[in-house]
Amino acid sequence: MDNTNWNFNPVNQPGLAQKPLTRSFISGVFSWMGIALANPLLLLMYSGTTWII
Amino acid sequence: MKYLIRSDQGGLSGLGYVVMFAPLGFVLLMGFGFNKLSSTALTGIFLLYSMIMGISLSFIFLAYTQSSIFQVFFISAAMFGVMALTGYTTKTDLTKLGSLMFMALIGIIIAALVNFFLKSDTLSYVISFISVIVFTGLTAYDVQKLKNIGAGVEGGSESAAKLSIMGALTLYLDFINLFLALLRIFGNRRS
Numbered sequence: 001m002d003n004t005n006w007n008f009n010p011v012n013q014p015g016l017a018q019k020p021l022t023r024s025f026i027s028g029v030f031s032w033m034g035i036a037l038a039n040p041l042l043l044l045m046y047s048g049t050t051w052i053i
Numbered sequence: 054m055k056y057l058i059r060s061d062q063g064g065l066s067g068l069g070y071v072v073m074f075a076p077l078g079f080v081l082l083m084g085f086g087f088n089k090l091s092s093t094a095l096t097g098i099f100l101l102y103s104m105i106m107g108i109s110l111s112f113i114f115l116a117y118t119q120s121s122i123f124q125v126f127f128i129s130a131a132m133f134g135v136m137a138l139t140g141y142t143t144k145t146d147l148t149k150l151g152s153l154m155f156m157a158l159i160g161i162i163i164a165a166l167v168n169f170f171l172k173s174d175t176l177s178y179v180i181s182f183i184s185v186i187v188f189t190g191l192t193a194y195d196v197q198k199l200k201n202i203g204a205g206v207e208g209g210s211e212s213a214a215k216l217s218i219m220g221a222l223t224l225y226l227d228f229i230n231l232f233l234a235l236l237r238i239f240g241n242r243r244s
Contacts, residue, residue, distance in 0.1 A: 023155065024219055027191075027226035028080030030162050030184075034233040035076070035109050 075105045083222065092214035099218055103225065110229075113236065121241040128239070129232040136189045137224075140196030151194035157187045177237065184234035192227045195220070 079102035083095065090098070113122060140147065161180050168176045199220040206213040 022084075023191075023195075024222045024226060025080055025084040026155070026158060026162070027223065027230060028084075029077065030158065030165070031106075031226050031229045031233065032077045032080070033162065033165055034230065034237075035106075035112065 072105060072108050076102060076109055079105065083219075087215065087219065092211055092218065095215060095218045099222055102222075106229065113233075113240075115243070117236060117240040117242055121239065122236065125236045125239050126232060129228065129235050132189055132235075133192055133228050133231060136192040137196045140193030141200055143193070143197065147194040147197045150190055151198070154187045154190040154194060157183060158191070161187065181234045181237040184230060185238070188227050188231040188234065192224070192231070195223050195227060199224075 079098060083090075083098055083102070086098075087095070161183050164176065164180050168180065202216055202220070206216060
C-alpha cells in the first residue's frame with residue numbers, strides 16, 4: 001500500500017527542514033573520510049618514488 | 054597535483070592541507086548556516102564545495118589506474134541512475150528503508166574510524182561492500198523524499214530554493230560515496 005503523503009509540506013513542519021542537514025552532514029563526513037582519511041592521509045607516508053595507498 | 058604535494062620531502066603542501074580539510078569545513082558551514090544563510094550564499098558554498106571536492110578527488114588518480122576510475126565512474130553513474138529512477142517511480146514508501154540505511158551509515162562510519170587504527174583489509178572490504186548497499190538505498194530514498202518535498206513546497210520561494218540546494222547536496226554526496234565505495238572494491242590500484 002502506498003503510504004506516501006503527497007501533500008507533505010516541510011515548511012509547515014517545524015524541525016523537519018533540519019533533517020536533510022543531518023543526513024548531508026553525516027554523508028559529507030563519510031565522503032571526507034573516504035577521500036581524506038583513506039587516501040590522502042596515507043600520502044603523508046609518501047617516500048621517494050613509492051606510494052603507499 | 055604538483056601544488057598539493059611537496060615534491061622535495063613528500064607529504065602534503067599547505068594548499069594540499071587546505072584541499073584536504075576544506076570539504077569538511079564546507080559541510081559544517083552548510084549544516085550550521087542553513088537557517089542563517091540566504092539561498093544565493095548556500096548555492097555559492099555548494100559550488101565552492103563541489104570544486105574543492107573535485108580537487109580533493111584528484112588524489113584517487115594517484116592511487117588507482119585511469120582506466121579503472123573511468124570504468125567505476127560509469128558503473129556508479131548507471132547504478133545511481135537506476136536507483137534514482139526507482140526512487141522516483143516506486144509506489145512503495147521508502148521511509149523505513151531510509152531510516153535503516155541511515156543507521157547502517159552511522160555504523161559504517163564508526164567501523165571506518167576503528168579500521169583507521171586496525172588497518173584491516175578484510176574490514177575495509179566489508180565496509181566498502183556495505184557502503185554500496187547503503188548508498189544505493191539512500192539514493193532511492195532521497196529521490197522519493199525530494200519528490201515529496203517538491204510536491205509540497207511553493208515553487209520560487211526562499212525555503213524551496215534552500216531545500217533544493219540541500220537536496221542537490223544530499224544526492225551529490227550519495228553519488229560520491231557510492232563511487233568511492235565501488236572504487237575501493239573494483240578499482241585497480243597502482244603498484
